[in-house]
Amino acid sequence: MSRPCAGPHAGPMTTANPAAVQVSGLTKTYGAGVTALDDVDVTFPRHRFTAIMGPSGSGKSTLMHCAAGLDRPTRGTVLVGDTDITTWSDDQLTRLRRDRIGFVFQAFNLLPTLSALENITLPFDLAGRPVDQDVVDRVVDTIGLRERLSHRPAELSGGQQQRVACARALVTGPEVVFADEPTGALDSRASAELLGFLRRGVDELGQTVVLVTHDPAAAAFADQVLFLADGRLVGSLQQPTAATVLDRMKSLELTTVRSGGTR
Numbered sequence: 218m219s220r221p222c223a224g225p226h227a228g229p230m231t232t233a234n235p236a237a238v239q240v241s242g243l244t245k246t247y248g249a250g251v252t253a254l255d256d257v258d259v260t261f262p263r264h265r266f267t268a269i270m271g272p273s274g275s276g277k278s279t280l281m282h283c284a285a286g287l288d289r290p291t292r293g294t295v296l297v298g299d300t301d302i303t304t305w306s307d308d309q310l311t312r313l314r315r316d317r318i319g320f321v322f323q324a325f326n327l328l329p330t331l332s333a334l335e336n337i338t339l340p341f342d343l344a345g346r347p348v349d350q351d352v353v354d355r356v357v358d359t360i361g362l363r364e365r366l367s368h369r370p371a372e373l374s375g376g377q378q379q380r381v382a383c384a385r386a387l388v389t390g391p392e393v394v395f396a397d398e399p400t401g402a403l404d405s406r407a408s409a410e411l412l413g414f415l416r417r418g419v420d421e422l423g424q425t426v427v428l429v430t431h432d433p434a435a436a437a438f439a440d441q442v443l444f445l446a447d448g449r450l451v452g453s454l455q456q457p458t459a460a461t462v463l464d465r466m467k468s469l470e471l472t473t474v475r476s477g478g479t480r
């Protein structure tokens with residue numbers, strides 16, 4: 218599969234760092250007893266699709282939230298491009314999330330009173346930027362919902378709504394798109410369509426995607442899979458298939474049970 222160096226709206230390319238996001242020594246503790254992340258080093262390369270997998274409670278969402286500036290680590294650093302966001306204020310993190318990062322969550326989070334198109338172009342409005350019609354057209358064609366653009370979310374299927382949410386995340390050309398269980402509420406066909414759309418975002422638009430998932434078939438759309446267990450990075454897989462991911466997951470779950478887990 219061909220991999221572009223940089224897509225037509227691949228986001229600002231002002232940094233020398235080949236990683237879209239890089240975390241080092243990332244540790245997150247809650248209260249006295251819970252270590253959600255324990256000294257994790259992870260790189261999310263630019264223009265690549267990375268999946269994060271691991272047993273329930275292994276720290277996947279915590280890693281994503283810290284890497285995206287949604288949560289603060291207890292220790293360690295988070296570089297977005299060349300920028301260390303660890304010491305940033307809440308206002309700076311809010312601007313970072315608005316201007317440089319795209320999000321897709323399991324609950325589609327569309328605004329019910331806006332049409333599909335208005336939802337897709339909302340990030341331009343929020344940032345006070347003019348709508349880039351060429352990019353909107355490309356993204357709309359990629360998701361294949363042109364004839365539904367005037368519909369409100371309630372008039373769309375779950376899969377269509379999630380494609381609108383993905384288009385909204387991609388349309389400003391963010392430096393990275395974080396997708397947390399985006400197929401959790403979709404059937405297998407809608408899931409495959411949605412993941413294919415994210416894949417095309419990487420291959421054809423030069424995007425960087427980070428996907429948190431429990432589903433080996435979803436992880437197989439990625440270029441690499443990172444495995445977490447008990448808050449630690451315990452392995453990775455390049456060019457995964459559903460079968461190789463499943464094998465690795467099984468061995469990780471056995472490891473966790475045998476060691477008794479840490480939490």
Ligand SMILES: Nc1ncnc2c1ncn2[C@@H]1O[C@H](COP(=O)(O)OP(=O)(O)OP(=O)(O)O)[C@@H](O)[C@H]1O
Nearest residue numbers: 247251253271272273274275276277278279280480
């Ligand atoms: N706000 C919080 N307060 C206390 N503990 C938390 C909090 N958020 C997460 N945790 C704990 O941190 C650990 C990691 O949670 P996290 O949600 O990152 O795991 P996960 O791998 O995403 O799990 P799942 O697959 O079930 O969504 C868990 O033990 C969880 O109970």
